[in-house]
Amino acid sequence: MTIIWNELRALRDGVDYGTPPREGEPVTLSIDGVETTVPARSSVLLAATVAGATVPKLCASDTLECFGSCRVCLVEIDGRRGYPASCTTPVEAGMVVRTTSDELVRLRRGVVELYLSDYPDSDIEGGWSQFHTTLAQVGLEAGLPADHPYRGGHTHGALAVDESNPYFLFDPAKCIVCSRCVRACEEIQGTFALTIDGRGFASKVSPSQNESFLASECVSCGACVQACPSDALIEKSLFPEGYHRADSL
Amino acid sequence: MPIPCKPDQSTITTCAYCGVGCGFKAETLEGRVVRMIPWKEGKANHGHSCVKGRFAFDYYQHPDRITSPMIRKSVDDPWQEVDWDTAFAYAAGEFKRIQAEHGITSVGAVSSSRCTNEEIFLMQKFARVALRNNNIDNCSRICHSPTQFGLSATLGAGAASQHFDSILQSDVVLVVGANPTEGHPVFGSMMKRAIRRGARLLVIDPRRTETVDSPHCRAEVHLALRPGTNVLVLNSVAHVIVRERLYNEEFVRARCDWDDFGLWMSMVGDDRYSPEVVGPEAGLDPDDIRRLARIYASGPNSTIYYGLGVTEHSQGSTGVMCLGNLTMATGMVGREGVGVNPLRGQGNVQGGSCLGSWPHMLTGYRFVTDDAVRGSFEDEWKITLDSEPGLRLPNMFDAAVTGSFKGIYIQGEDPIQSDPNRHHVEAALRSMECVVVQDLYLSETAKLAHVFFPGSSSLEKDGTFTNAERRVSMVRKVVEPLGGLADWQITVGFMNAMGYECHYDHPSEVLDEIARTSPAYSGMSFDKIEKLGSVQWPCNTDAPEGTEVLHTVAFPRGKGSFMLTGYLPTQERATDQYPLLLTTGRILSQYNVGTQTRRTANMVWHDDDLLEISADDAAARGLASGDRARISSRYGTTELTVQISERVNPGIVYTTFHFAHTMVNNLTSDLDDWATNCPEYKVTAVDVERVSAPQPVAGS
Numbered sequence: 001m002t003i004i005w006n007e008l009r010a011l012r013d014g015v016d017y018g019t020p021p022r023e024g025e026p027v028t029l030s031i032d033g034v035e036t037t038v039p040a041r042s043s044v045l046l047a048a049t050v051a052g053a054t055v056p057k058l059c060a061s062d063t064l065e066c067f068g069s070c071r072v073c074l075v076e077i078d079g080r081r082g083y084p085a086s087c088t089t090p091v092e093a094g095m096v097v098r099t100t101s102d103e104l105v106r107l108r109r110g111v112v113e114l115y116l117s118d119y120p121d122s123d124i125e126g127g128w129s130q131f132h133t134t135l136a137q138v139g140l141e142a143g144l145p146a147d148h149p150y151r152g153g154h155t156h157g158a159l160a161v162d163e164s165n166p167y168f169l170f171d172p173a174k175c176i177v178c179s180r181c182v183r184a185c186e187e188i189q190g191t192f193a194l195t196i197d198g199r200g201f202a203s204k205v206s207p208s209q210n211e212s213f214l215a216s217e218c219v220s221c222g223a224c225v226q227a228c229p230s231d232a233l234i235e236k237s238l239f240p241e242g243y244h245r246a247d248s249l
Numbered sequence: 250m251p252i253p254c255k256p257d258q259s260t261i262t263t264c265a266y267c268g269v270g271c272g273f274k275a276e277t278l279e280g281r282v283v284r285m286i287p288w289k290e291g292k293a294n295h296g297h298s299c300v301k302g303r304f305a306f307d308y309y310q311h312p313d314r315i316t317s318p319m320i321r322k323s324v325d326d327p328w329q330e331v332d333w334d335t336a337f338a339y340a341a342g343e344f345k346r347i348q349a350e351h352g353i354t355s356v357g358a359v360s361s362s363r364c365t366n367e368e369i370f371l372m373q374k375f376a377r378v379a380l381r382n383n384n385i386d387n388c389s390r391i392c393h394s395p396t397q398f399g400l401s402a403t404l405g406a407g408a409a410s411q412h413f414d415s416i417l418q419s420d421v422v423l424v425v426g427a428n429p430t431e432g433h434p435v436f437g438s439m440m441k442r443a444i445r446r447g448a449r450l451l452v453i454d455p456r457r458t459e460t461v462d463s464p465h466c467r468a469e470v471h472l473a474l475r476p477g478t479n480v481l482v483l484n485s486v487a488h489v490i491v492r493e494r495l496y497n498e499e500f501v502r503a504r505c506d507w508d509d510f511g512l513w514m515s516m517v518g519d520d521r522y523s524p525e526v527v528g529p530e531a532g533l534d535p536d537d538i539r540r541l542a543r544i545y546a547s548g549p550n551s552t553i554y555y556g557l558g559v560t561e562h563s564q565g566s567t568g569v570m571c572l573g574n575l576t577m578a579t580g581m582v583g584r585e586g587v588g589v590n591p592l593r594g595q596g597n598v599q600g601g602s603c604l605g606s607w608p609h610m611l612t613g614y615r616f617v618t619d620d621a622v623r624g625s626f627e628d629e630w631k632i633t634l635d636s637e638p639g640l641r642l643p644n645m646f647d648a649a650v651t652g653s654f655k656g657i658y659i660q661g662e663d664p665i666q667s668d669p670n671r672h673h674v675e676a677a678l679r680s681m682e683c684v685v686v687q688d689l690y691l692s693e694t695a696k697l698a699h700v701f702f703p704g705s706s707s708l709e710k711d712g713t714f715t716n717a718e719r720r721v722s723m724v725r726k727v728v729e730p731l732g733g734l735a736d737w738q739i740t741v742g743f744m745n746a747m748g749y750e751c752h753y754d755h756p757s758e759v760l761d762e763i764a765r766t767s768p769a770y771s772g773m774s775f776d777k778i779e780k781l782g783s784v785q786w787p788c789n790t791d792a793p794e795g796t797e798v799l800h801t802v803a804f805p806r807g808k809g810s811f812m813l814t815g816y817l818p819t820q821e822r823a824t825d826q827y828p829l830l831l832t833t834g835r836i837l838s839q840y841n842v843g844t845q846t847r848r849t850a851n852m853v854w855h856d857d858d859l860l861e862i863s864a865d866d867a868a869a870r871g872l873a874s875g876d877r878a879r880i881s882s883r884y885g886t887t888e889l890t891v892q893i894s895e896r897v898n899p900g901i902v903y904t905t906f907h908f909a910h911t912m913v914n915n916l917t918s919d920l921d922d923w924a925t926n927c928p929e930y931k932v933t934a935v936d937v938e939r940v941s942a943p944q945p946v947a948g949s
Contacts, residue, residue, distance in 0.1 A: 004446075005414030006866075012295060013274070040585075045474035058645070063289070063296055126252040149644040166850030167304035171251070188297050192464040214853065219837060221434065222303035226287065231253065237283050238253035245251060 017062040018045035018073065019087055041133035044097055045086035053099040056137040058115070058130065058229050059178035060087040064187055069114070070178055072134060074101050083107055104132045109138045110225050115145055118149035119172050122158060122246030123231065125232060130229035131176070153203060157238075161243065164214035168225045168235050169243055170205065176234035179201055181224035193217035194224060205232075256283050263714045263722040264302035265363065265707040266840050268593030269293050269413070270434045270716025272783075273580035275479035275708060275727040276631050282306055282708060282727060292715055292783050293413055299434035301840055305849040309706040309728075313690045313848060319701040324679070328701065332741060333734060335782075340658075340700040343683035345378070346781055347656045355654055355808075356683075357384025359605040361661030364704075364736050365712025365724055367598070370612070372604045372660055372738045376639070377631050380749035383639030384609045385596035387601035388662055389593075391669070394925035395560040396591040397602055397614065399569025401578065402812050408599060410576075410588035411552065412718045412785060412797045416443045417587030421544055421551035421781050423451040423511055424468075425572065426479065426558015426931075428458040431501060431594045431837045433717070440554070441466045451541050453482065454558060455832055456903060457896045470541040473898055476832045477932040478531040478602040480564045481816040482538065483571035485527035487517035489542035490578055496546070499927065500580030505809040513574060513811035522816075532898065533847050546579045550586030552934075557594065561930040562821045565922035570812040577809045581802040593717035594841065597705070600715035603770075603786070604763065608639035612767035629766050632749070643670075643926050646677035656683040658743070659833035660736065661704055665693035666842040666909050669917040669928035670884055692844060693909050702739050703732030710735035712756045713778060715786070718797075721773060722783040760804055790888045819932055821918055827882060827934035829866060829902050831916060837909035858911040861894040862937065875943040882933050885915035888940060902937060907931075 010021035024040030031044075035142050038047045043066055048055050059070035066090035075086045079097040083104065086097070093168060098104070099237035100110045110136060116124075124143040126136070159172035182194040182205065183222035207216030225233045237245065256276035262273040264285075266520045272291020285306050289296035319328040319795055331339070344356050358380065369387065376385035389397070397407030404410065411435055418423060422443060422567050429435035437460070439562035444450050444466045445795040452461050452468040455476050474482050490496050491514045501510050520526065524535035545551050553576065559568040569591075576582040576589045593599050602913045605612040615622040623634050640648060642664070648654035650673065657678075668674050678684055678697040686695040687702040695701055707714075710731040726735075734742065737756055744751055753759055757775035764770050770790040772795075772943035800809075823830055838854035860878060865867035872878060876891045880902075889904055897903050906913045920929040 003414075004417040006570065008295040008414065009292060013289050041351075123251060128253075128255055166853050167300075167839050188438060190438050190445065190463075190466065214868075220300035220304065220436070220854075221438070222287070222298050222300070225297070234253060240254060240283075243251055 003218065007216040011062060015049070017049045018057050018060040019066045020062055020064070021046065027093050027166060029089045029091050029093065029097060031097045034101055038091055040091070042091050043087050044075060044089045044091055045092050046093070048075070048086055048097065048099050053135065055086055055099050056134045057087065058134055058176060059180060061180060061227060064180060064183045064227065067183065068177060070176070074102060074104055074107055074110055076101055081243065105138065111142055113144060113148070113150055113191070114136045115141060115176050117153055117228070118155045120246065121178070121208035123174060127231065129231045131231065137197060156204070159204070161245070162212050163236070163243065164212035165218070165220060167237070168222070168233060170233050171243075172204055172212060173228050173245070175205055176230050177205065178229060179225040181205060181233055184223040188223045189219070191217060191219050191221070191222045193219070205210070254278055254283065259461060260725050260727045261288055261723070262708070262725040262727060263596070265596055265845070266301045267433050268595060268598060268717035269433050270596060270714055270720060270722055271435055272722060273298070274304060277727060280728060282309070291722075291780055292437065293718065293720060293722070294435045298439055300838055300851065301846060305851045306708070307691070307850070308706050308845040310731075311690075311848040314731055315691060315701060316473040317691070318703060318732075321699055324686045324697050324699065327882050331507050336702060337742045340561050340683065340685050340743060341748075344656050347682055349382070351653065351655050354382045354384060354639070355379070356380050356656035356658075357382070357386070357654065357661065358658040359642055359662050359664070360385065360601060361366060362388050362598035362601040363661050363707065365707070365710065365756065366599065366600040366604055366715055366721070366763065367712045367756040368660070368737045368740065369601050369606050370604045370759055370763050371737055371744070373659070374630070375744050377626070378630050379744045379749045384645060385606055385639060386608055386645070386706055387606040387641040388595065388667070389602045390926060391600050391667065391928050392557055392594050392598065392928045393560055393591055394475050394604070395565035395922050397568050398924045399477045399566045400552050400573050400589065401614065403570050403573025403639060403807070403810055404582065404589070404800060405800055406561060407602070409718050410582055410799045411585075411590055412720070415585050415798065416552060417446070418441055419443055419448050419550050419552040420548055420586070421449045421451065423453070423545055424460055425553065425555040426832060427454045427554055427556025427592050428454070429554065430459045430463065431590060431902045432556060432594070432835045434837060436592065443777040449544055451544060453541075455898070455901055456834070458920060463603065470537050470545065470931045472533050472537055472541060475532040476830045476901060477562060477819045479559060479562060479568040480814055481522070481527050481533050482533065483568065483575070484517050484522040484814060484816055485524050485538050486542040486545070487525060487571065487575060487578065488522040490546050490575070491518045492523075493543070494544065496578045497580030501578060503810065504804065505577050506581070507804055509811040510578070511737065512571065513578075513813060516813050516815065526653070530693035537731050545575070548579070548581060548587070550584075550742065551579065551581045552587050553589040556592045557588070558931060560922070560927055562629060563816060563821070563920050563929045564770065565924060565927050566924035567814045571814045573867070574811050574814065583798070585655050585798060588594070588798070591717060596716070597714040600713075600719055603715060608641055611805070612763060613769045626766055628701065629762065633805065637679060644673055648675035649680050652945050653682065654857050655658070656680050656685075657681060658685040658738055659870055660687045660740070663688070663692040663694045663842055663844060665697070668912065669914055669930060670916045670919045672885060673919065685756070687890065690848075705730035705732060705735045706740070709739065710756070712737065713760060719785045720783045721778060721786060723775070723778055767929070803932060819929060821920055821929060821932050821934055823900070823934045829900060829935050829937060831882070831904070831933040831935045832912060832931045833904055833906050836905050836907065839905065841907070842909070843907040852935055855907070856914060857890060858905045858908050859892040860889040860937065861892050861902070863897050863898040863899040864893050867891065872937070872939050876939050878936050878937045879940045880916060880935050880937050882916040882918070882935045884918055884933075887912045887915045
């Protein structure tokens with residue numbers, strides 16, 4: 001019988017395996033030429049992390065079940081077509097995985113450029129969130145070049161910041177709709193206060209039925225803030241001078 | 250540019266709030282706490298948090314903090330700020346004068362469950378070596394003292410049998426008189442995780458709490474019993490288990506006293522406890538009692554979590570024994586996924602119980618009357634100890650009113666607000682000649698004090714906390730003490746001023762002293778806790794890395810004892826004059842008497858104690874939500890704002906006790922648990938009448 005808490009207790013401060021640690025029979029596979037053994041039911045992303053590879057990721061976290069929406073953790077696996085997301089691919093014995101190649105760099109960069117096309121320029125330099133780490137991993141730490149073709153499209157920059165909660169705020173301009181907050185509210189806290197409202201470009205994080213965080217079912221446990229990779233949900237205490245968007249200055 | 254400031258330091262510590270004891274990383278920037286991040290390696294929380302521990306930390310630097318020691322001759326005089334040595338000398342002079350005039354036992358001390366294990370240990374040492382008596386008590390007197398008594402009597406250890414994670418291995422979860430999603434939120438989330446994985450939930454509680462029904466988490470059976478009928482209902486559950494032969498004979502024969510079991514069977518098997526008799530008296534459908542008993546007994550792994558709804562009754566200890574009996578009769582103890590677990594309120598109230606802060610017991614629940622136990626401390630402390638048990642806190646107050654108790658040293662407690670029958674406590678404190686209060690703020694109690702020692706918050710000192718699952722975790726200094734001294738240093742300073750010389754360079758030396766004198770802690774040290782992250786007691790040569798599940802092979806005394814748990818209704822009855830029963834509880838965003846959380850933005854969610862009342866009872870009194878109402882009991886009156894609620898049945902009203910101004914403990918009685926004096930907070934007969942026109946209801 002699987003002892004769930006052993007999986008919980010395998011979490012490590014300062015390490016994000018990308019998907020929850022699992023208990024199971026040992027499975028050996030090759031990651032970038034390194035023989036790596038992890039428990040069955042682990043993801044390729046977890047195995048890559050164990051092997052010391054730094055696969056960029058945004059929607060994946062080892063405190064949440066895998067989701068596979070951000071398409072940044074793509075890898076190459078011998079004998080598989082295309083570029084599977086390593087977070088949603090379970091390990092198999094004898095798998096041969098490459099976490100980096102020219103094509104992977106090109107694909108990941110392309111995906112992150114799309115995220116950047118709807119992320120405020122003013123919030124890139126000096127940032128230290130997981131999103132910013134990911135930018136650096138794919139060589140986009142300076143943001144989109146001024147002449148990039150993705151510039152000038154629609155953004156969520158006009159949506160109001162929700163500062164109703166006394167402790168944290170939600171800035172939709174920085175939200176990449178990875179659902180980590182929604183999943184944290186469900187899987188970790190068990191309150192089910194958040195949802196993704198709308199479809200496609202219009203989809204956005206919504207507390208209860210499009211209410212403010214304060215008016216919603218939210219119990220302010222902080223799991224969503226902890227889960228957010230892109231500073232969209234963030235502690236107000238990190239802004240001692242208050243939160244002012246660049247365009248409002 | 251909205252770039253967040255980046256903390257420059259991070260310190261792993263333990264939350265200051267409830268008995269879950271979450272691990273946190275306290276992040277600071279230029280010496281100020283800017284963020285508390287839940288620690289992924291914390292074994293109580295696995296990286297999760299609640300609104301209190303995660304966000305409500307600003308209390309530590311609130312302008313109300315007192316940072317200088319103060320003294321005054323009379324409570325009518327203004328406070329005079331003095332240096333530490335002057336304060337110690339004044340307090341010690343007063344205590345020595347009082348003892349010379351009124352006798353050695355005319356003074357006492359109370360330790361705080363918000364202080365560390367080391368500080369609690371030093372408080373009881375202070376009473377025993379500096380006051381030379383056993384007048385030392387702690388706040389679990391008024392919360393879980395029946396747990397210690399009731400579980401010790403049955404299973405042999407007065408603490409939780411499991412670790413929190415064990416609930417993930419349970420098939421049935423029985424919650425009695427507790428509301429974990431509000432009172433112990435991070436454990437509540439773990440419980441909900443277990444329910445979502447398929448465990449069945451059973452709840453015994455007068456209110457339809459959030460625990461009873463929330464998204465994807467609904468109780469299969471909820472016994473909304475009349476307050477005060479716990480023992481009756483639990484005996485009825487046992488009745489069904491006995492009469493329907495649902496007990497685990499193999500387990501009982503192997504692990505328990507079989508003769509005790511026979512006596513117990515004949516008691517609970519009596520027709521007076523059949524669900525059909527009990528149901529009407531407790532306000533329940535007999536079928537629901539039978540269903541709950543069958544589901545619990547069927548397991549295969551059933552676990553019990555309970556709170557103050559069990560203990561704070563005139564039969565509180567009996568209620569706890571009922572739970573201990575149930576686990577043994579069904580064999581639901583001694584392995585993963587089963588057991589019986591008190592959900593303890595304050596961060597270190599388990600430590601408060603373990604570390605000898607009792608008038609009759611030294612560390613590890615060993616009696617002061619035992620010459621060998623006392624002798625081991627006499628050897629350690631090089632002093633002769635009083636063999637006579639001291640006064641319990643309520644007895645100290647009683648003795649003060651009658652004139653034989655004249656001085657008290659209160660560490661981080663606010664009995665004026667927290668203890669029952671406020672008028673009595675106030676009269677007691679007013680009659681004393683020297684009240685020494687050590688606190689962060691001028692509490693209600695400090696208003697009646699003669700000496701004020703500015704205490705330190707748990708962000709300002711090193712030490713350990715013991716949580717509700719017996720887990721000892723590190724508390725680490727994140728910022729310097731605002732008043733200059735950590736609480737342990739204050740007690741040591743007072744002890745030296747009293748004439749007992751002792752010196753510690755670091756709290757780790759106190760834990761070493763605890764380990765030398767206390768079998769359950771004998772294997773503990775700061776180094777070991779650093780290495781393992783946290784350690785559950787017992788930690789000794791048999792279990793060098795601690796013990797996650799108790800009673801796996803045998804009970805501490807060998808065989809488990811079935812205690813007889815006859816039901817005696819409380820004297821507190823609803824009458825024509827006081828037709829409603831008031832019960833009290835907690836809310837998520839506030840903590841205890843609110844000393845800390847009222848000084849944070851948590852006030853946004855809850856800025857007042859409200860009176861929940863059923864629509865029927867409200868209509869009969871012409872009350873609407875938002876009205877002010879006067880609540881009267883046999884003991885006193887207060888006013889609260891009314892909130893009509895479907896959470897309470899007709900005949901029952903409910904409020905929280907987080908605010909000083911609402912003075913809910915004006916109402917509560919001086920009735921208490923027969924064995925431990927734990928107050929009967931959970932049942933007070935009251936009447937409610939409208940006093941004014943509607944006002945906006947906060948938080949609704």
